[in-house]
Amino acid sequence: MNKVIKLLAMGVLGTGMQQAQATSIVFDYGYDSNSFFDTQAKKDVLEAAGSFFSSRLNDSLSAIDSAGNNHFNANFSNPGVTGSTVTINDFNVAANTLTVFAGGRAIAGSTIGIGGPGGYGASGSQAFFDSFDRGQADVGTTDFAPWGGAITFDTGALWYFDSDVSTVESFSGNDFYSVAIHELGHLLGIGTADSWDNLVSSGSFIGSASNAVYGGDVPLHLDDSHWADGTMSLVDAQDAQDVAMGPSITTGTRKYFTDLDLAGLTDVGWEVSAVPVPAAVYFFGSALLGLGAFRKKSK
Numbered sequence: 001m002n003k004v005i006k007l008l009a010m011g012v013l014g015t016g017m018q019q020a021q022a023t024s025i026v027f028d029y030g031y032d033s034n035s036f037f038d039t040q041a042k043k044d045v046l047e048a049a050g051s052f053f054s055s056r057l058n059d060s061l062s063a064i065d066s067a068g069n070n071h072f073n074a075n076f077s078n079p080g081v082t083g084s085t086v087t088i089n090d091f092n093v094a095a096n097t098l099t100v101f102a103g104g105r106a107i108a109g110s111t112i113g114i115g116g117p118g119g120y121g122a123s124g125s126q127a128f129f130d131s132f133d134r135g136q137a138d139v140g141t142t143d144f145a146p147w148g149g150a151i152t153f154d155t156g157a158l159w160y161f162d163s164d165v166s167t168v169e170s171f172s173g174n175d176f177y178s179v180a181i182h183e184l185g186h187l188l189g190i191g192t193a194d195s196w197d198n199l200v201s202s203g204s205f206i207g208s209a210s211n212a213v214y215g216g217d218v219p220l221h222l223d224d225s226h227w228a229d230g231t232m233s234l235v236d237a238q239d240a241q242d243v244a245m246g247p248s249i250t251t252g253t254r255k256y257f258t259d260l261d262l263a264g265l266t267d268v269g270w271e272v273s274a275v276p277v278p279a280a281v282y283f284f285g286s287a288l289l290g291l292g293a294f295r296k297k298s299k
């Protein structure tokens with residue numbers, strides 16, 4: 001069943017700003033064949049992660065509509081089956097939405113999450129092909145406008161599903177919210193988009209927004225898809241925190257999306273609002289930093 005994350009009007013940003021649409025993330029659990037999301041409570045945490053991005057991304061994305069001789073065939077990694085690719089023929093995407101297929105399966109090794117944008121095959125008119133850029137200019141060089149993609153979580157990991165992600169209590173296990181925003185960050189292009197790769201230079205990220213936040217070129221992990229391990233930033237210009245888009249997370253800790261993580265999205269091409277809507281103001285329990293020594297990677 002699909003569920004639409006709430007749309008947020010951007011009038012709260014004040015005068016002088018162009019009216020823009022929030023980018024909604026629609027989760028589809030149709031390929032969660034192992035029933036990782038077997039309770040509404042678990043889906044609620046994922047949808048909270050989606051709502052965070054809806055509250056910050058303001059791109060106006062046009063629809064992709066298959067019809068007649070125009071066929072958009074979306075493909076993505078099956079979240080429920082290792083090594084399997086799903087193709088959905090004549091796929092449609094509504095304006096201002098990203099469709100995210102979510103599920104779980106046993107993931108080998110220390111990886112507990114996988115996320116990335118989907119691909120596609122297509123046939124049809126040139127105008128139809130032009131719609132795949134969703135109304136965005138320079139997709140591939142300086143912008144990114146996927147139809148959505150897939151995120152997968154390890155069914156063998158010990159997960160913590162917080163019923164209220166706005167505050168952090170003491171917990172053990174892997175914080176699902178943290179890993180969800182991390183994988184959605186990959187789906188949105190961090191470490192995956194061509195417009196990200198175009199800003200990777202000799203092990204550093206040279207995007208102007210990220211450089212402004214970090215104070216220079218940002219060191220990357222060896223895979224060039226994450227900030228370097230241990231990179232710090234601020235959450236809403238306040239609390240210091242290990243970045244969300246680093247290569248790993250410590251059990252018993254929560255990571256919110258930091259200013260550097262958001263700057264990465266800006267550099268990939270997203271229109272990122274400078275301030276969250278009030279409902280998305282988060283507190284971070286700094287006293288929890290350093291808890292848990294068992295590290296697991298989340299790619």
Ligand SMILES: [Zn+2]
Binds near residue numbers: 226246298
């Ligand atoms: Zn990752």
